[in-house]
Amino acid sequence: MTARSLSHTTSCSPIAGLYAITNGASADLLDHAAAALRGGARILQYRDKGHDYQRRLTEARALAKLCAQQGIPMIVNDDVDLARACGADGVHLGQDDPDITYARTVLGTQAIIGMSCYNDLERGRNCAAQGADYLAFGSFFESASKPQACRAPLDLLPQAKSLGKPLVAIGGITPDNGRDLIAAGADCLAIIRGVFTAVDIAAAARRYAKLFPDFTDCRS
Numbered sequence: 001m002t003a004r005s006l007s008h009t010t011s012c013s014p015i016a017g018l019y020a021i022t023n024g025a026s027a028d029l030l031d032h033a034a035a036a037l038r039g040g041a042r043i044l045q046y047r048d049k050g051h052d053y054q055r056r057l058t059e060a061r062a063l064a065k066l067c068a069q070q071g072i073p074m075i076v077n078d079d080v081d082l083a084r085a086c087g088a089d090g091v092h093l094g095q096d097d098p099d100i101t102y103a104r105t106v107l108g109t110q111a112i113i114g115m116s117c118y119n120d121l122e123r124g125r126n127c128a129a130q131g132a133d134y135l136a137f138g139s140f141f142e143s144a145s146k147p148q149a150c151r152a153p154l155d156l157l158p159q160a161k162s163l164g165k166p167l168v169a170i171g172g173i174t175p176d177n178g179r180d181l182i183a184a185g186a187d188c189l190a191i192i193r194g195v196f197t198a199v200d201i202a203a204a205a206r207r208y209a210k211l212f213p214d215f216t217d218c219r220s
Contacts, residue, residue: 138169
């Protein structure tokens with residue numbers, strides 16, 4: 001079984017706009033994710049570093065179903081096999097995770113495979129050459145989710161545009177500083193705490209989604 005086809009997302013670019021990333025285990029995970037989608041998230045990533053595989057599989061399957069109903073790509077962080085098992089649209093990988101070749105073999109040609117490139121343009125160039133579907137750079141600002149993350153300069157984004165892949169900016173992004181990242185070339189803003197720790201998740205998501213000049217609510 002491979003990741004499902006993305007034909008249902010053709011009216012909205014599958015790699016553009018607000019990229020909401022879940023914030024670990026939560027009893028209200030599904031409700032919180034639904035709120036983020038209502039607010040305008042265009043991609044959802046399931047990110048959970050816990051070791052309870054059955055819980056993670058159950059949650060990931062529920063999120064994959066929710067996203068499919070909304071025509072929104074659902075990505076799994078780090079875990080290629082979990083992405084396959086839950087029917088996700090793809091996987092996001094870092095430097096210590098399985099490589100693109102393995103992920104493509106397991107998930108198939110239709111899967112979205114995103115790669116963390118940190119502040120390293122050369123890594124981005126290599127990942128693009130290997131077939132990554134998008135490249136994530138950051139942290140651009142101080143991040144409470146990843147306080148030890150390396151910092152990426154803003155001018156990395158216009159340099160990375162030459163790689164010909166959608167660019168995802170991550171790290172300490174707020175509705176105030178997000179505009180500068182979009183202006184510099186970011187196709188997506190990846191947000192964890194700015195969305196999922198908000199009192200009103202849908203409203204928080206919409207504040208980010210509205211930063212994109214071509215944002216329209218094209219969900220069915």
